[in-house]
Amino acid sequence: MKKKFYVLFCVLFLVNIAIVFAKQDAPSQGFIRKNDFNGNLMNLSNQMAEAKKNTNQPTFEQLMTHSLEHNDIQYIKVENDSGLQRVFSINDGFQERVLRKVVYWLNNSDRVNGTIEATLDNPSNKLTIKMTNDEVITIEPAYTCVVDNKRNICTAKEGEIIVSENSQKVRLKSQSLYDWLMVGWRKEVDGLTxxxxxxxxxxxxxxxxxxxxxxxxxxxxxxxxxxxxxxxxxxxxxxxxxxxxxxxxxxxxxxxxxxxxxxxxxxxxxxxxxxxxxxxxxxxxxxxxxx
Known part of the structure; x- marks a missing residue:
């Protein structure tokens, strides 16, 4: 009789031990819900960050969609191959008018299809646009190049410009911006006419x-x-x-x-x-x- 009670006691003891360990190994319902909440919160945060990133349209895409804003520019610098240069800043009320003008011409330019000639190392005139997001765009006259007596001779294409950002390039037609880039920037007055x-x-x-x-x-x-x-x-x-x-x-x-x-x-x-x-x-x- 005592032997039967001893066996029964051992069986009950082992069952209780198994139940205790099972409870310790199984995560609580509250813990699961907390993990689910944190996971959903992280997913929502990532989605919001991605959405915010997508609203910041790259500058080159703004150029292609004619939606560039002058307020997104820090300054523009124009220089020629003789070393003359001028800088026009968004922080100067009179110079801001120049930024508006350049952006207007860019947004109203026409894209020129076809092959883009290689840009020159030292173009006659060069316009550099520094954006508020630190992107840099360069603009120079478009050139047509021919080989003559083993020499590469390049001449500016009237009314056409090359816009570059990193490895991206596009050829645009804007007679007003072309004329300003070649000559007009030197005549800009510091103040009102x-x-x-x-x-x-x-x-x-x-x-x-x-x-x-x-x-x-x-x-x-x-x-x-x-x-x-x-x-x-x-x-x-x-x-x-x-x-x-x-x-x-x-x-x-x-x-x-x-x-x-x-x-x-x-x-x-x-x-x-x-x-x-x-x-x-x-x-x-x-x-x-x-x-």
């Missing part, structure tokens, strides 16, 4: 009659003057500009107004309007002084 100064002076004169609440509308002023009924003493003035606060983020608002300026009746302001949150395209048109 006499015509622009006159336009700003006239705009400021008429803006002052609108009252202090419109004082911040002085960005990219445009003014147009027409005589009334051919009388040189009476004029109708059309003015427009953007608000300065839009320059520091957010959307621009656009002010438009007209003024009747007569030696008989004085100044009379008419058609005063503010258009809020205008599109980037409309703000570019307002600020553009080039074609």
């Amino acid at each position: 006499k015509e622009e100064l006159l336009e700003e002076a006239l705009y400021s004169r008429y803006l002052s009659h609108l009252g202090p609440s419109y004082a911040e509308f002085f960005m990219c002023p445009k003014i147009k003057i027409e005589p009334i009924d051919g009388d040189p003493r009476r004029h109708l003035i059309y003015g427009s500009a953007l608000n300065y606060s839009g320059h520091h983020g957010g959307d621009y608002n656009k002010l438009t107004f007209s003024v009747s300026d007569s030696n008989l009746t004085g100044l009379q302001v008419t058609n005063l309007k503010i258009k809020k949150h205008i599109s980037p395209e409309e703000s570019e048109i307002q600020c553009r002084t080039f074609e």
